[in-house]
Amino acid sequence: MSTSLRRDEANHRAGVVRDIRAEVDLVLSLGQEFSSHTVLRFAATPGATTFADCGGEDVTAVLNGVALPPEAIVDGRIALDDLAADNVLEVHATMRYANDGEALHKHVDASDGRTYLYAMSFLDAAPRWFTCFDQPDLKATYQFSVEVPEDDWVVRGNTPAERLGERRWRLIRSHPLSTYFVTLVAGPYAAREQHHDDIRLELLARASLAAELDRSADDLFSVTRDSFDAYHRLFGVRYPFGDYVQAFVPDFNAGAMENPGCIVLRDQVLFRGAATRAEVASRAGLVAHEMAHQWFGDLVTMRWWDDLWLNESFAEYMAHRVITDSGRADLWTDFGITRKNWGAEADQGPGSHPVAGNGADDAHSSLENFDGISYAKGASALRQLVAFMGDDVFLAGLRDYFARYEFGNATAAELLDCFTRAGADGLDAWAEQWLLTQDMDVLRAEASAIVREDPEAHPAQRPHAIEVAGLDGRGSELFRVPVLVDAGRIAVPDARPAAMLVPDAGDQTWARVRPSLPFAEWPVISQVSDVATRVVLYNAVRDGVRHAELGSASALDMVLASLPGETDPGVAATVLGVAIELSGAWHAAARRREARGRVALVAGQLLEAAGPGSDEQLSALRAWLTTTDDAEALTRLLVGQALPEGLELDQDLRWQVVRRLVMLGEDPVLINDEFARDHTSTGLVAKRGALTAVPDATSKREALNLLVAGQDLGNYELYAIGENLFLPEQDDLTADMVDDWLRGVLALAETRHGWVLPRVVKASAPLSHASSELGLALRQLAGADDLSPVLVRPISETLAKVDRIVAAQQS
Ligand SMILES: [Zn+2]
Numbered sequence: 001m002s003t004s005l006r007r008d009e010a011n012h013r014a015g016v017v018r019d020i021r022a023e024v025d026l027v028l029s030l031g032q033e034f035s036s037h038t039v040l041r042f043a044a045t046p047g048a049t050t051f052a053d054c055g056g057e058d059v060t061a062v063l064n065g066v067a068l069p070p071e072a073i074v075d076g077r078i079a080l081d082d083l084a085a086d087n088v089l090e091v092h093a094t095m096r097y098a099n100d101g102e103a104l105h106k107h108v109d110a111s112d113g114r115t116y117l118y119a120m121s122f123l124d125a126a127p128r129w130f131t132c133f134d135q136p137d138l139k140a141t142y143q144f145s146v147e148v149p150e151d152d153w154v155v156r157g158n159t160p161a162e163r164l165g166e167r168r169w170r171l172i173r174s175h176p177l178s179t180y181f182v183t184l185v186a187g188p189y190a191a192r193e194q195h196h197d198d199i200r201l202e203l204l205a206r207a208s209l210a211a212e213l214d215r216s217a218d219d220l221f222s223v224t225r226d227s228f229d230a231y232h233r234l235f236g237v238r239y240p241f242g243d244y245v246q247a248f249v250p251d252f253n254a255g256a257m258e259n260p261g262c263i264v265l266r267d268q269v270l271f272r273g274a275a276t277r278a279e280v281a282s283r284a285g286l287v288a289h290e291m292a293h294q295w296f297g298d299l300v301t302m303r304w305w306d307d308l309w310l311n312e313s314f315a316e317y318m319a320h321r322v323i324t325d326s327g328r329a330d331l332w333t334d335f336g337i338t339r340k341n342w343g344a345e346a347d348q349g350p351g352s353h354p355v356a357g358n359g360a361d362d363a364h365s366s367l368e369n370f371d372g373i374s375y376a377k378g379a380s381a382l383r384q385l386v387a388f389m390g391d392d393v394f395l396a397g398l399r400d401y402f403a404r405y406e407f408g409n410a411t412a413a414e415l416l417d418c419f420t421r422a423g424a425d426g427l428d429a430w431a432e433q434w435l436l437t438q439d440m441d442v443l444r445a446e447a448s449a450i451v452r453e454d455p456e457a458h459p460a461q462r463p464h465a466i467e468v469a470g471l472d473g474r475g476s477e478l479f480r481v482p483v484l485v486d487a488g489r490i491a492v493p494d495a496r497p498a499a500m501l502v503p504d505a506g507d508q509t510w511a512r513v514r515p516s517l518p519f520a521e522w523p524v525i526s527q528v529s530d531v532a533t534r535v536v537l538y539n540a541v542r543d544g545v546r547h548a549e550l551g552s553a554s555a556l557d558m559v560l561a562s563l564p565g566e567t568d569p570g571v572a573a574t575v576l577g578v579a580i581e582l583s584g585a586w587h588a589a590a591r592r593r594e595a596r597g598r599v600a601l602v603a604g605q606l607l608e609a610a611g612p613g614s615d616e617q618l619s620a621l622r623a624w625l626t627t628t629d630d631a632e633a634l635t636r637l638l639v640g641q642a643l644p645e646g647l648e649l650d651q652d653l654r655w656q657v658v659r660r661l662v663m664l665g666e667d668p669v670l671i672n673d674e675f676a677r678d679h680t681s682t683g684l685v686a687k688r689g690a691l692t693a694v695p696d697a698t699s700k701r702e703a704l705n706l707l708v709a710g711q712d713l714g715n716y717e718l719y720a721i722g723e724n725l726f727l728p729e730q731d732d733l734t735a736d737m738v739d740d741w742l743r744g745v746l747a748l749a750e751t752r753h754g755w756v757l758p759r760v761v762k763a764s765a766p767l768s769h770a771s772s773e774l775g776l777a778l779r780q781l782a783g784a785d786d787l788s789p790v791l792v793r794p795i796s797e798t799l800a801k802v803d804r805i806v807a808a809q810q811s
Pocket of ligand 1: 258289293311312315
């Protein structure tokens with residue numbers, strides 16, 4: 001593995017190298033390797049020394065006409081000595097395709113055997129497919145030429161593609177681009193096209209997903225058109241990157257990647273089976289998020305990774321804003337119920353860091369900081385920033401920022417200067433409180449006041465612009481007032497008598513909320529009429545469990561009591577997931593079966609009460625399929641009987657039924673039968689998950705061995721194994737595998753890295769065996785001197801979760 005770029009090295013190199021023009025020539029094959037030939041022309045400080053990045057094999061390099069000796073090419077770096085004012089570096093390398101969703105990833109479609117490629121350069125994978133100076137502030141213009149192995153392949157990249165011959169393609173020279181968002185998409189992709197406002201829009205997907213692409217195309221084009229209109233109106237700078245291609249690709253680790261002009265998105269969002277409106281709305285948010293990045297990140301790029309928030313917090317904020325304003329959906333509700341909990345867990349965990357200036361010393365540690373803090377906390381901070389300085393100042397500052405730094409780089413301080421020039425006042429203190437201090441405040445309501453409790457280790461003294469609602473004993477809202485909490489204790493103005501005061505009733509800030517009543521005395525949450533207030537209360541329940549102020553059994557009682565009355569289908573779907581989670585590892589093992597039975601009962605009741613074809617019906621069915629013990633009913637479903645009116649048992653649901661049936665003891669031959677019926681890449685992943693869930697000790701052990709040693713497995717297959725390994729209802733089968741998992745994790749770090757390693761570790765962690773003994777073993781592992789640095793964060797986060805589960809089970 002190559003050495004991770006350190007910040008001081010990046011600073012030095014940025015001072016030495018400039019005006020980079022790159023020509024990359026790729027010869028792609030159907031095998032495991034491809035040839036990568038790069039010519040870098042660049043200006044430099046004469047006599048200076050630096051290096052280029054190249055992660056290939058059989059590398060030969062020529063600098064200014066002189067072949068470099070083999071010892072100049074070590075650990076993915078090519079040493080460049082005695083540079084001239086103008087330089088030409090020419091590098092030939094053989095590269096390997098990736099199977100982990102990074103660099104140039106190769107996927108062979110299980111249904112038709114066709115090969116698909118796409119490149120994911122973020123965060124530091126670019127040198128694994130072309131030679132470059134891999135850091136965000138060394139932008140280069142690129143010209144790609146590509147030879148493909150089959151006549152019907154299409155090639156797309158950051159700039160429009162021209163077909164030069166049957167198998168020869170060229171991408172026209174690009175604007176200056178950072179290495180981390182240079183991309184290529186190549187293969188027999190199906191394509192759909194539209195034009196809008198002089199921009200060519202294109203959608204790509206594997207040929208085997210053409211029908212799914214067609215079903216989603218109208219919605220995707222419509223969101224794209226509306227979002228372009230909105231951003232052009234708001235930002236005052238037109239989209240600068242030519243065509244706008246959205247390629248839906250397999251095995252993608254993130255939601256999507258904002259490569260200028262050529263976005264790649266996980267192809268699950270083409271929804272093979274039924275999808276709820278909340279899921280379609282969330283996909284609209286994903287599309288709008290990547291579009292916002294064309295300005296935030298692509299047009300103006302952070303100078304170093306510690307300002308990742310300049311990309312993510314803004315894209316997250318803008319996407320929720322424009323989709324909600326478009327009237328398509330209230331995406332802030334989805335933000336509250338799905339995104340905030342992700343950020344809250346990270347902000348209170350062992351890897352917590354400030355939103356900005358998070359001190360990333362090298363590229364690898366930056367990838368760790370690519371978490372819910374950058375997204376959910378950052379976007380919440382921006383909502384508070386708009387409240388603090390006004391929307392006009394916010395937008396004027398952004399227009400100045402884009403005009404001033406276009407095609408270049410900037411820092412947080414430079415953006416704040418733009419806001420100040422636009423009229424903002426007091427931003428230094430605001431930034432210190434909101435952007436430079438980690439952790440969450442508690443906003444606790446008393447009878448007629450709001451108390452802000454700053455975390456002891458990180459007292460930020462943040463101002464919170466919130467609403468406070470007063471509820472009666474049954475949850476009806478009596479009044480609501482705006483309050484600026486800018487001190488430790490603020491009286492609520494015009495507070496009338498109320499049974500319960502709820503701080504941040506509009507869900508506008510970033511804080512742990514405690515209403516004025518203890519959990520045990522709350523009204524049923526679904527009786528509260530305002531959905532934002534309900535989201536705040538559900539999140540307070542999750543936070544209460546996280547801090548062992550509320551036992552998991554009591555929390556389960558609260559959410560199950562609320563579910564039948566919950567009127568927002570998207571919120572209900574997430575709360576069903578919370579109930580499933582609470583009934584699993586968070587419950588003491590002896591009481592899990594009973595707890596899961598209660599979830600199944602409520603899910604079954606919701607299923608019966610839901611309207612035919614409704615989102616509520618689909619969410620209830622999915623929850624029931626993961627919790628029921630009724631094998632007979634499941635079997636009837638699988639043969640097409642007893643399906644509630646309005647439901648179709650699509651392939652995704654069929655896999656859920658099959659998985660549950662084998663968990664309940666049915667013959668695992670069902671799994672192979674189902675794969676014969678669904679011989680697709682998605683089917684292969686579902687098969688892997690179901691096989692792992694088979695309840696016998698041998699299958700479990702085989703799955704663990706495969707997880708650790710399955711070099712040929714793709715990333716999605718690994719995740720499917722991880723998620724089905726230590727299931728809360730199979731503790732008796734897996735009790736003696738915990739030590740092997742601890743050892744296996746160490747072995748895994750030898751072969752896996754990047755996005756995959758931490759995700760596999762966390763997905764497969766034996767949380768269902770949470771105990772003080774497991775905590776001790778993890779503590780020893782985390783404290784070992786020789787622990788691989790890439791394991792530190794996933795292990796410490798697993799340990800923190802184990803500690804929290806143990807505490808919640810005891811409270
Ligand atoms: Zn993003």
